[in-house]
Amino acid sequence: MVYAEGRLSVFLPQQPFEVQAGITVLEVASLIGMPDNIPFAATVNQRVVDLNDCLNPGDEVHLFPQISGGKE
């Protein structure tokens, strides 16, 4: 299950969104259509994770916007 917080919420569909296990957190962001230059942090099951960590079945992912610039 994926949740996007704050200004990232515009990228989520209205209904709960599920992804396949095995993909990375970064790939989740891409999958929901987030532009690739918006910095974010993520928790999986309420623990902060590396964006390149892979997801397991049943994981709950939250994406949080961060303050910093992206690059071109």
Next chain:
Amino acid sequence: MTAIVGKKFAIPYDAEEQRKKRAFNGNILRVNLSTGEMRVEEPGEAFYRKYIGGRGFILHYLLSELSAGTDPLSPDNLLIFAPGVMTGTTLPSTGRHAVGAKSPLTGALASGEAGGYWGIELKKTGFDAIVIQGKAESPVYLWIRDGMVEIRDARHLWGKVTGETEDLIRDELDDEKIQVSLIGPGGENQVLYACVLNNTSRAAGRSGLGAVMGSKNLKAVAVRGSKAPGLADKKLLGEVTKWVSKNYKDLMGWAVETGTLGSVKFQHDTGTLPIRNYKGTSIEGIENIDAAVLFPLLLKGKETCAACPVKCKPVFGYKDEKVKIDPRYGGPEYETLGALGSVCAVTDSIAVAKAAELCEQYGLDTISTGGTIAFTMECVEKGLLTAEQGYDFLPEFGDPDSLVRAVHAIAMRKGIGALMALGSARMAETFTEDVSEMVVVVRGQEPPVHDARRKNLYGMGYALSATGADHMHNMDDTFANFAQSDVCGRLAEAGIQVPLPLYGITEEKIRGFIVETAYKNYLDSAVICHFYPFSFAHVAKSLQGATGWDVSQDEIIEIGNRIIHMARLFLVREGFTAEDDKLPERFHEPHSEGPIAGKGLTKEELHQSIERYYELMGWGPDGIPAESVVKKYEIEMYV
């Protein structure tokens, strides 16, 4: 001081043609407040290219002229106001200047930067920096107008808060466009973390620069100029400006929408925001000190700095029968909301915003103010400070009223405020009990509100910083972990493979840290805002456009690293050793729950990382720059 001591310098307008061709004047003003002597130095173009301005200038003067071991609050300390070569150009991000001295809080380097309009106005007077020494017999202020410098009586201003002081100076000089850099009662009373403010809401905040200014009986530096700096190549600089205009809304959307205030809850939810003097893992009502609640409740407008389209600075106002928050003092940033809010376990919107506004009125660094109050609250909670000891009040975790009272008490050094004015490290020394475990400082300074258990590399940066814990000349683990961030963009330009792991400190993270801190020290010297997502190519091109120098990315890194080596030499001569490059105990104690449960950095991991950093920087195991490095960067004269 009864008469006005003044001097008119003709120098700024003698070289009019030269001025039009570059972004600096070539003149540095020297003022001795003990003798009233004033003079101008013209250090030459090579000096500007080597040190750039800001922190580079500050370190040059401290290392050249201040004797090692000087009492920071003695007349001998230097107080340096230094815009940089980029200040006042047409490039957005350059409405900034630096202030520096030896710190009374840490005994190390004090070097802070402030936005607003003061720096550009100083450059328009014909001066690129002011180096102030000595102490006036009674309170004075400096008035600089187009090459004319006066030392004026300020006895009628002493004791006034910052806003009133600014108004009185503008009235007295009959010009509402005068820009004023000043101190409030906090600096006058030499609170060891008092700050220097301009535009009543922008602060060279950290390490006690306001106390140094107060110790010199200097209330303010008022400036008004009419000659904007020139540019060597308008077209070249214009290319970077156009890039900013085209991209800032996309790349800095967070800044345009909410500024740093919009991240408080998210930083809480992702384990960055410290809570209850770094012991807590979550707090009820965190949204009350985030833009989501604060903006609808308090936002009256937004401010910006010279030449900046972003407008990231909130302006808060509020009034009811008990509380008034004056919009002239702007509004709090993320650091302030964390330090005065979650670190003190207070999430009352009005109380935290009022405490922040009072810090602007009195001229106090909000980070150290919050950190010191939180330490005091924990002492109260543990029964180490009690009403029976004669205090009329004591601050308590979660109590909004005592938070606000504590700020008043600190500025006036009244009651418990007399102890809190020392900062938590020195305050701890006054206890008979060992309270060191509760003291969260690095090099004697309270850290910014980014928990080093969450951001391990940041922690290494805290430990190594010559200014005490600092989040500005540092590298954020979060953005190093995101390949499309501006941080990773710069690292890639320097050949570092990105992204970097979120947790831990790897060889590549240390190499990246060296690149990024060189960049940040360049920014703090040039003086450029950290929020803009520039690449090395952007800053090199803009420096070339401003000065005509054919600079490369390598030269930008060289300039930044020179400044880091100079800062290290300053630490060494002031008696700091490798043993001082450490973190407080709490950063080594993982939380048992919450978003960063089990995460942290052991002392051994930190020590090994710092040893490797020394090695890569060309410093010995004792943390002292090797002779070969000193020679390479042409800073032998400071050893």
